[in-house]
Amino acid sequence: MRFRTVTxxxxxxxxxxxxxxxxxxxxxxxxIAALCWFFGWGVPVNLAIATGVALVAETAMLAARxxxxxxxxxxxxxxxxxxLLAVALPPLAPWWLTTIGVLSAIVVAKHLYxxxxxxxxxxxxxxxxxxxxxxxxxxxxxxxxxGFDQPQAMTLAETLQAIFQGALPARFAPDALTGAxxxxxxxxxxxxxxxxxxxxxSPVFGIVAGRGWEWAALGFLVGGLWLLYVRAADxxxxxxxxxxxxxxxxxxxxxxxxxxxxxxxxxxxxxxIFGAFFIATDPVTASATPRGRLLYGAGIGVLVYIIRGFGxxxxxxxxxxxxxxxxxxxxxxxTQPRVFGARRG
Amino acid sequence: xxRLFPFHGGxxxxxxxxxxxxxAVRASALPPRLTxxxxxxxxxxxxxxxxxxxxxxxxQMIGQPDGYISAGVHAPTSxxxxxxxxxxxxxxxxxxxxxxxxxxxxEDRWIDRQPVDYRRLHPSELRNALRNAGVVxxxxxxxxxxxxxxxxxxxxxxxxxILNGAECEPWITCDDRIMRERAAEIVAGLDVMAHVLExxxxxxxxxxxxxxxxxxxxxxxxxxxxxxxxxxxxxxSGSVKQLVKLLTGKETPVDGLPVDVGxxxxxxxxxxxxxxxxxxxxxxxxxxxxxxxxVNQPQNIEALLGTPFxxxxxxxGGYRDEIQRLIMGGPMMGFALHSDEVPVTKATNCILAAxxxxxxxxxxxxxxxxxxxxxxxxPADLLPQQLYWHARAKEFDKAQDYHLFSCIECxxxxxxxxxxxxxxxxxxxxxxxxxxxxxxxxxxxxxxQRHQARQERLEREKQEREAKLRQKTPPRAEPVAEKPSIExxxxxxxxxxxxxxxxxxxxxxxxx
Numbered sequence: 001m002r003f004r005t006v007t008x009x010x011x012x013x014x015x016x017x018x019x020x021x022x023x024x025x026x027x028x029x030x031x032i033a034a035l036c037w038f039f040g041w042g043v044p045v046n047l048a049i050a051t052g053v054a055l056v057a058e059t060a061m062l063a064a065r066x067x068x069x070x071x072x073x074x075x076x077x078x079x080x081x082x083x084l085l086a087v088a089l090p091p092l093a094p095w096w097l098t099t100i101g102v103l104s105a106i107v108v109a110k111h112l113y114x115x116x117x118x119x120x121x122x123x124x125x126x127x128x129x130x131x132x133x134x135x136x137x138x139x140x141x142x143x144x145x146x147g148f149d150q151p152q153a154m155t156l157a158e159t160l161q162a163i164f165q166g167a168l169p170a171r172f173a174p175d176a177l178t179g180a181x182x183x184x185x186x187x188x189x190x191x192x193x194x195x196x197x198x199x200x201x202s203p204v205f206g207i208v209a210g211r212g213w214e215w216a217a218l219g220f221l222v223g224g225l226w227l228l229y230v231r232a233a234d235x236x237x238x239x240x241x242x243x244x245x246x247x248x249x250x251x252x253x254x255x256x257x258x259x260x261x262x263x264x265x266x267x268x269x270x271x272x273i274f275g276a277f278f279i280a281t282d283p284v285t286a287s288a289t290p291r292g293r294l295l296y297g298a299g300i301g302v303l304v305y306i307i308r309g310f311g312x313x314x315x316x317x318x319x320x321x322x323x324x325x326x327x328x329x330x331x332x333x334x335t336q337p338r339v340f341g342a343r344r345g
Numbered sequence: 346x347x348r349l350f351p352f353h354g355g356x357x358x359x360x361x362x363x364x365x366x367x368x369a370v371r372a373s374a375l376p377p378r379l380t381x382x383x384x385x386x387x388x389x390x391x392x393x394x395x396x397x398x399x400x401x402x403x404x405q406m407i408g409q410p411d412g413y414i415s416a417g418v419h420a421p422t423s424x425x426x427x428x429x430x431x432x433x434x435x436x437x438x439x440x441x442x443x444x445x446x447x448x449x450x451x452e453d454r455w456i457d458r459q460p461v462d463y464r465r466l467h468p469s470e471l472r473n474a475l476r477n478a479g480v481v482x483x484x485x486x487x488x489x490x491x492x493x494x495x496x497x498x499x500x501x502x503x504x505x506x507i508l509n510g511a512e513c514e515p516w517i518t519c520d521d522r523i524m525r526e527r528a529a530e531i532v533a534g535l536d537v538m539a540h541v542l543e544x545x546x547x548x549x550x551x552x553x554x555x556x557x558x559x560x561x562x563x564x565x566x567x568x569x570x571x572x573x574x575x576x577x578x579x580x581x582s583g584s585v586k587q588l589v590k591l592l593t594g595k596e597t598p599v600d601g602l603p604v605d606v607g608x609x610x611x612x613x614x615x616x617x618x619x620x621x622x623x624x625x626x627x628x629x630x631x632x633x634x635x636x637x638x639x640v641n642q643p644q645n646i647e648a649l650l651g652t653p654f655x656x657x658x659x660x661x662g663g664y665r666d667e668i669q670r671l672i673m674g675g676p677m678m679g680f681a682l683h684s685d686e687v688p689v690t691k692a693t694n695c696i697l698a699a700x701x702x703x704x705x706x707x708x709x710x711x712x713x714x715x716x717x718x719x720x721x722x723x724p725a726d727l728l729p730q731q732l733y734w735h736a737r738a739k740e741f742d743k744a745q746d747y748h749l750f751s752c753i754e755c756x757x758x759x760x761x762x763x764x765x766x767x768x769x770x771x772x773x774x775x776x777x778x779x780x781x782x783x784x785x786x787x788x789x790x791x792x793x794q795r796h797q798a799r800q801e802r803l804e805r806e807k808q809e810r811e812a813k814l815r816q817k818t819p820p821r822a823e824p825v826a827e828k829p830s831i832e833x834x835x836x837x838x839x840x841x842x843x844x845x846x847x848x849x850x851x852x853x854x855x856x857x
Contacts, residue, residue, distance in 0.1 A: 001655070001664075001668070001671075001684065001685050002683060002684055003668065003669070003670055003671045003681065003682060003683060003684065003685075004669060004670055004681065005437075005439070005670075005680070005681040005682065005683055006670060006681050006707075007437075007680070007681075007767065007769065007770045007773065008672075008674075008676070008677060008678050008679055008680060008681075008754075008756055008769065009676060009677045009678070009705075009756030009759050009760050009769065010670060010672055010676040010677075010679070010681070010699060010703075010704055010705065011358065011359065011515070011676040011677070011703070011704065011705050011760070012705035012759065012760050012762075012765070013356075013760050013761050015718075015761065015762075015763045016708070016711075016763050016764075016765065017711045017714055017763045017764055019763065020714070020716065020763050068709070071709055071711070072711075075711060115712065116711070116712050116714065117711075117712030117713050117714050117715070117764075118712065231718070231721075234716075234717055283714050283715045283716040283717060284714050284715055286715070288715045288717055288720065288728065288730055288731070289720070289728060290717075290720060290721075293717070332731075336728060336747070337720075337726045337727075337728065338726060339599060339725060339726050339727060339748045339751050340352070340353070340586065340590075340596055340597075340599075340724070340725040340726045340727075340751060341586065341596045341597050341598045341599040341601070341725075341751065342598075342599050342748070342751075343598075
């Protein structure tokens with residue numbers, strides 16, 4: 001009898017890029033659920049717009065590049081990019097804002113830079129930064145979380161009207177809907193010379209960080225830990241980022257607790273948790289060596305703090321990730337593991 | 346319990362051991378025709394000692410070891426030599442190789458067997474006896490054991506002698522069965538090795554999914570001082586370097602052998618054959634083969650070397666359902682064969698008939714997403730994704746910078762790769778390309794040396810001719826001044842002649 005010859009190994013683990021990406025999506029669900037609870041219909045609507053635009057853009061780019069559509073569309077990487085970006089957008093972001101962000105991410109940052117596996121920059125963060133720089137006003141008008149100072153939630157119809165026609169419902173006073181985030185408040189008021197203790201009394205703060213926000217962070221933490229558990233993300237990057245942020249925040253906090261917010265506030269605020277488990281852990285754009293990943297994560301953590309504390313933006317995860325993306329190849333070069341049997345030292 | 350020193354990476358794979366390890370080893374029926382390859386080992390092919398028409402007895406040497414790294418080949422049964430020619434052999438290349446084809450006479454008559462008392466033999470005599478008996482590593486690599494029983498040039502004293510009963514590949518159970526059934530004989534072979542190598546300790550590493558084998562070996566080792574060490578079931582714990590690390594904590598140097606750190610390692614079945622060769626005078630003419638997968642009756646068969654795979658499959662009830670690949674060895678490192686009309690060799694530990702259920706579905710490779718699953722799985726602490734990158738780009742220098750040659754091709758990286766990239770295939774490709782380039786370079790260097798030698802010879806001859814001519818013509822003035830220059834020319838020419846050319850000729854032969 002004649003048989004086919006194929007090289008070993010002949011058995012493989014049941015895994016695929018699609019499975020890894022699907023797990024990232026599943027892991028985002030608790031955090032997204034919390035966001036939906038606190039920020040209403042805008043969150044799912046943004047997700048839907050982003051997903052739709054991403055799939056169209058992905059299909060068009062794959063077709064233009066002559067790639068097999070079915071194989072690459074089922075890797076779900078475009079959906080992951082869309083969700084990462086959508087979660088980072090204000091819940092009432094106009095539809096064109098989301099669209100521009102997703103197109104920048106998928107068309108430019110992903111495909112024009114070489115496509116899945118080759119893009120040097122995290123596509124979702126490129127999309128985010130394009131929006132942040134080009135449309136600062138739209139990007140900073142965050143809804144006030146429900147259940148606190150905003151007794152009535154917007155209905156789905158009102159939300160759609162806001163997103164697609166830019167018209168806020170007349171039954172709300174303009175200031176009743178949107179407001180500054182905890183990081184914004186901290187930043188602005190520190191600039192006015194207030195102490196951290198005074199600022200902490202502001203209603204936007206909850207138990208550790210921003211009201212409502214902190215629950216979303218908890219959701220992302222739960223999902224993120226699961227992601228580490230199933231090894232769809234590397235714990236070293238998350239640990240490095242949170243560790244780096246914690247260390248530098250602690251140092252400054254110890255120097256002057258009235259001028260610098262405590263480390264737990266920083267860890268729990270803004271996109272720190274979300275970034276540590278879902279954004280920094282994008283393997284394509286991260287360092288690839290075990291020690292390099294710790295360093296890469298730590299670099300992001302430190303940069304986040306520096307941007308928050310001394311930079312021009314209230315949060316700095318996107319910039320920190322992009323800056324460390326550039327550094328990843330160099331980190332890899334200098335952090336190669338000692339090969340089995342090579343001399344120590 | 347003694348300490349273990351886990352190696353980095355590795356995998357929990359499917360096991361599939363119970364299909365074939367429940368029944369005792371069965372002796373194979375005597376096949377009518379045996380095709381015995383003369384190259385069943387690493388090293389030089391054995392020189393044929395018989396020709397078509399010769400009558401041979403069971404155990405008679407039919408291939409003589411040729412050189413230091415080589416091993417004898419013997420007639421597995423009595424009969425008549427039908428041919429000495431190139432036949433298909435189980436090799437990844439699918440190329441034929443020299444074989445002695447023997448038609449069995451059905452009598453299975455032994456030659457006169459001569460046991461030896463190894464305690465009285467000088468180690469080098471014992472090594473010769475083992476080389477002549479065709480003893481090679483039966484774990485799959487088939488490296489001549491006599492070479493490994495010689496420490497000179499590597500270390501003064503052997504610290505640890507390891508017997509490898511890990512058998513970490515899925516499906517294979519031949520070592521499991523031999524340890525359960527012939528533990529005392531294995532230990533007797535171990536005595537011979539320990540006598541020659543004089544190790545300070547003897548450790549027997551067995552994966553803990555084989556409790557019966559561990560019990561049998563522990564019982565057989567009572568009062569010997571040999572220690573049975575169960576090791577966690579984690580592929581590739583049976584790989585030599587990984588097992589040495591696991592049991593002793595020592596890492597084999599990148600360009601070295603375990604013996605360089607005072608450890609030597611043999612397969613359990615090899616110990617058994619050493620016992621048979623020394624205490625019974627029986628050369629290696631059979632081995633235990635696991636026949637498993639999609640056959641009706643998976644089992645272990647003690648098969649004569651040269652038995653066609655198809656024969657063993659028939660004895661195991663034939664193929665069940667559709668077979669997609671026939672694999673020699675395990676599913677992680679074994680290679681797929683073109684045909685089942687190839688003979689069992691000393692390296693044939695397992696014949697795995699694989700159908701769709703046993704195999705990974707063939708999927709197109711996706712781009713590498715640098716997830717690092719391969720880095721976590723690599724037992725050699727390499728960066729497989731970087732190696733892949735450079736191998737694919739044909740940047741072989743860079744691949745070597747990333748220690749391509751430390752790769753043991755265990756397949757862990759491919760196994761876990763979500764992008765389904767055949768990583769090991771790329772590494773094999775890169776290694777082969779580098780070897781080919783090295784060969785080319787050597788050839789070019791040789792040609793250069795030859796050319797230079799020729800130029801120098803011509804120059805020398807020209808000078809000698811001129812010198813002679815000058816001697817004939819009568820000197821006109823100051824003949825004394827002329828003389829030293831002739832001598833100098835001769836002296837200059839001296840280092841080059843014959844020896845240099847000899848060396849070149851020798852290198853040519855070797856590289857061919």
